[in-house]
Amino acid sequence: MSERDGNWRTAVIARIAALTPRMRSYFLHAPLAGHVAGQYLDVRLTAPDGYQARRSYSIASRPGAAELELAIALQDDGEVSAWFHEVAQPGDTIDVRGPLGGHFIWEPPHAAPVLLVAGGSGIVPLVSIARAWQAAPAAPMLLLHSARTPEALAFQPELAGIAAADPRFTYVAVSTRAGTGRRIDAAMLDKALGHWGHLPALCYLCGPTAFVEAVAQLLVARGVAHRAIRTERFG
């Protein structure tokens, strides 16, 4: 590897933890600058013949945490996520660069109410935001997470714990195909915002494109300004 290599650094996978049937956390030791909640890393894998594949993954860990946590969902037909799920072991090294991203970020202290909405694995950057909030709780925060099944609600015990410990943090999790059989629609959003009792001053939406766009339009229809809604989409 050349000395100048686009700021790529070598990270070591320190440990791996299962989150859901299709999602695992990879805890990295990486010589990178500190991140802001909501940012992501670029990850690069290299085959013996020099072929490289690159993906971006959101950071789940709290800013300042000793290990960088990437929570990676196994994609159907995934090239890089399949390596993480089927090959990666503690001690393996990967190339990383970042942290990256300067818009979908949240930094305390923040006085105004914040709404976080995640679809599926879109929860990852919002977990980092929730953890950053927990380290310096101030304004009310409402986190809505929608996944297909109850088992797919990654980070549920921890997020429920944050909510149980501090009434300023509200956590609502729904699954669309089992259990409660609910999705984040107009009625559900009205109910959640009504219970919460705030109009969000800032919203962070992350998930599949159609999900993010639908929730964004519901929020706009409820009087939230376009520029108060920050989005991150995939697929």
Add this chain to the structure above:
Amino acid sequence: MSTRGFTGRRPGADAARRLPPGQQQTQDFPVLSLGPAPAINLDAWRFTLRHGSRPLASWNWFEFNALPRTRWHGDIHCVTTWSKFGTDWEGVTLDDLLAAAGVQAPTSFLLAQSYDDYDTNVPLADLAGGRALIATHFGGEPLTPEHGGPARLLVPHLYFWKSAKWIKGLKFTERDEAGFWELRGYHMRGDPWREQRYSDDD
């Protein structure tokens, strides 16, 4: 040094030739933007060409659609590593806008400005000579809001964050002024074949 146990999935020969470094082919058309698609009423839509704060020319939707139209077919590349092959676009070139306005380009740099307050800088050399469009159609259909409709910039030879969605104008600037992402660590030009993703890339 290679990654233990990673063999990767090679693109076919045609895709390998067409993919800039670090890119992968997608069959989808992913959506990336700062926030939700703004609601734009075509009756109120305008496209304005400016030199600094001074308007050079302005078109409403009806007038804009009466301008000469140009089609472009080819591959597009997003900095988030997806590339989409064989896309079809239709719109108006900057050359035709300048001709319709009856003016010469007053400076060598521009800022594309959007209805959602997004902006991005593009040198004149990357917009003129038919290299870019103000696109109103994709795949023969009017551009949908999530893909930037009613009109977006299309600069297909640069990373796609330069192809500003929901465009409302182009502003000539005296210097190369950084736009939204360029102020947040992205490259000032963004050539995918030179892999100019971030400001510290060559």
